[in-house]
Amino acid sequence: MTTSETPDTGYLPVMLNPFEPGFFEDPYSQYKLVREQDPVHFSPIGAIALFRYEDVHRVLRDPSLSVDEDKLLPLAVDADPDIAAMLAERREGGSHNMLNLDPPDHHRLRRLVSKVFTPRTVEELRPRVQQLVDEHLDIALASGGDVDLIAGLAFPLPFIVISEMLGIPEGRDRSQLREWSGAVVKTFDPILTRDEILASFDAIDNINAYITEVIAWKREHPSDDLLSALIAAEDEGDRLSEIELMEQVLLLYVAGHETTVNLIGNGTLALLRNRDQLDLLTTDPAVDTTFVDELLRYDSPVQMSRRITVAPYELGGRSIAPGSIVMTCLGAANRDPEKWGETADGLDLRRTNARDHMSFGGGFHSCLGAHLARLEGQVAMTTLVRRFPRVELATDTPAYNGRIVLRGLAELPVTLA
Numbered sequence: 001m002t003t004s005e006t007p008d009t010g011y012l013p014v015m016l017n018p019f020e021p022g023f024f025e026d027p028y029s030q031y032k033l034v035r036e037q038d039p040v041h042f043s044p045i046g047a048i049a050l051f052r053y054e055d056v057h058r059v060l061r062d063p064s065l066s067v068d069e070d071k072l073l074p075l076a077v078d079a080d081p082d083i084a085a086m087l088a089e090r091r092e093g094g095s096h097n098m099l100n101l102d103p104p105d106h107h108r109l110r111r112l113v114s115k116v117f118t119p120r121t122v123e124e125l126r127p128r129v130q131q132l133v134d135e136h137l138d139i140a141l142a143s144g145g146d147v148d149l150i151a152g153l154a155f156p157l158p159f160i161v162i163s164e165m166l167g168i169p170e171g172r173d174r175s176q177l178r179e180w181s182g183a184v185v186k187t188f189d190p191i192l193t194r195d196e197i198l199a200s201f202d203a204i205d206n207i208n209a210y211i212t213e214v215i216a217w218k219r220e221h222p223s224d225d226l227l228s229a230l231i232a233a234e235d236e237g238d239r240l241s242e243i244e245l246m247e248q249v250l251l252l253y254v255a256g257h258e259t260t261v262n263l264i265g266n267g268t269l270a271l272l273r274n275r276d277q278l279d280l281l282t283t284d285p286a287v288d289t290t291f292v293d294e295l296l297r298y299d300s301p302v303q304m305s306r307r308i309t310v311a312p313y314e315l316g317g318r319s320i321a322p323g324s325i326v327m328t329c330l331g332a333a334n335r336d337p338e339k340w341g342e343t344a345d346g347l348d349l350r351r352t353n354a355r356d357h358m359s360f361g362g363g364f365h366s367c368l369g370a371h372l373a374r375l376e377g378q379v380a381m382t383t384l385v386r387r388f389p390r391v392e393l394a395t396d397t398p399a400y401n402g403r404i405v406l407r408g409l410a411e412l413p414v415t416l417a
Contacts, residue, residue, distance in 0.1 A: 014038055016049060018191065024400040027303065027407070028345065031332035040316035047190060047306075047325040048315075051332035053339035053358070055315060059328050060362030065307040067365060068102050069095065072308055073323030097247040099255070099365070106364065109248060112233050112240060114368065116165060116226050122371040125161065129379045132157050137387060141416055146394040149412040153384070154264035155257070158376055162256035166249065167225025168214050180207050181254050188405040190304075190327065204250075211249050226252070256369060262301030262408030263292075263377045269412060270298055271385065272393050274347045281349060281382065282389045291349040292377045297340075297357035298347050301373075303331040303407045305361045330358045331407070390417040 014037045016030055017023070023030060034041050035051035042048055050056050059065065095101065098109040115121065136156060140147040155178060163170075183203035186196050215231065222228040230248060233240040240248070271278040281291055304327050313320040320326065334357050337344040343351075360367035367373070385391065394413035401410045 016041060016043060018404050024402055027331060028335055031329060031335065035332050035336060040318045045190060047327050048320055049327040049329055050315070051329050053333040053336040056328040056330065056333035056358055057362060059307055059315070059326055060305060060358070060365070062307070063363065064310070065326070066102050066310050067100055067306070067308060069100060069308070071310055071323060072325065073321070095247070096241070096244045097251040099251055103364070108239070109244065110368065112230065113226065113248065113252065117368050117372060119371045122375055125372070126375060126379065128164070129157070129161060129376055130383070132160055133380050133383045137383065146413045146415050149268060149414050150261065150265050150409055151411070153380060154261045154412070157264070157380055158257035158260035161372070161376065162253060165225065166227040166252065167218060167223050168227065169217065181258060182401070184254050185258050185406050186403055189403055191404065207250060207254070208246065211246060211253070215245070215249070258406055259301045260373045260376050262406060263296065263373055264380050265409040265412050266299040266301060266407070267292070267295035267377060267381055268384065269398060269409065270295055270347055271381065272391070272414070277347050277349050278385055282385050287349045288378065288382060290354060292374045293357060294347065294349050294351050294354040295377070296359040297334045297354050299407070300331045300334055300357070300359040301408060302359060302361070302405065304329055304405045330361070333358045388416045391415065392417065
């Protein structure tokens, strides 16, 4: 079967459409339809999207696939010539962060930072994470009335933790950095407006200028932190180049907090909308070490992850051409009843196989910060619901961030009680 053929499923053609009203509030209804009717989905923008757990699991662990954008064929869509020229200029020389590199460069860069993200090293951060959660909940309580849990806890907690791990000095306006970071991660989405692309260019330039200042300061004030270690590796030349140093710091700084913001926000909202599960977390310590994985499965902070074919690729009875983008829909895989059974769309903190979720990706590109995200989510949400067991939503319609890939909330107003 060729890429232009559509299998006869007995259904009318379906299309994943993030512009459909209500998509950001509930993408899972669309995922379900596409998974049932066209699970190897050839989208109008030229990418292939996968919606079944089995397919997503296979593709993310397949070492024959690439993440290198240089291996892409041009998509058959009209491009703004000004934007195309700016993108070409910025991509000159290619990407140098591990997210967009294949082995052996990926493995070389990942080894330089992986030792600070091991389970043992991350667990040593628990007292500091607990202290930060307690402090921010104290501030929220003192403010009285309704509290935005994103601005009051979900954002500052992972932002401070990754800043301290890197050894980045205090002083920069967090709200400004949050705005820049949000514009940068929007570029992970497969569809962007002209204004969003231009905003991302400005944000990347601003963050790069800031990181350049921080690296210069850190060279004069080295310490026992991750950034000092990366600078030392850059100084050795053959382990890390100057541009690799910049891009690794940018990746760790942005990805090191954005996904955890979504985990805490999405997870807390899920608990507030499923009071029986919130009560379970409040009263049963037996779920302390497992509940985060079920929340990750139920509403993943990262909804999609891409791979690129470098040779003809067969999947689900369809042939995918070399140079194609394959988008694995993690959120759909995490709700596939073929994997999770009849309760796939329900929240169950006692689900025994929740750790099989795909929210951290898979293969050698799996999330480097998975252990840290679990720790921060565990401490933040258990502390919140046990300190304020009657916490309630202050609105029926919390605002989402409007991102397709890094799904999360822009605001989560709650009433602490």
